[in-house]
Amino acid sequence: MLGVFVYLLAGEFFAEDSPQKIYSSALSLVREDGRCQDLFGSTIAGFGEETSRGRRRHVAHHKYEKDGRQRIRVLFHLKVIKHLFERIMVQ
DSSP states (O other): OHHHHHHHHHHHHHSTTOHHHHHHHHHHHHHHOHHHHHHHOSOEEEEOBOOTTSOOOBOEEEEEEETTEEEEEEEOEEEEOHHHHHHHHHO
8 A cells, every 4th residue: 555655656746747847847947047037036936826724835737638649737836036026117
């Protein structure tokens, strides 16, 4: 029983097409992109949807099929330093 649980858990977090893996890759791309750093600054944090306990771990995702291929849409939020938003809006 424990082996099945570990297998399923590992598949969810370490599989190539898991929502967590896609989230991590996308967040890395955003953090490394020069345009995002110019716009938001170098301090960029990401998080998922807030749960009833106030945790932000759940990465919302939706699996669908398009053009005969399985696809997945992942939704997460970015958090940046607040004063950078104010400075950008003033300019």
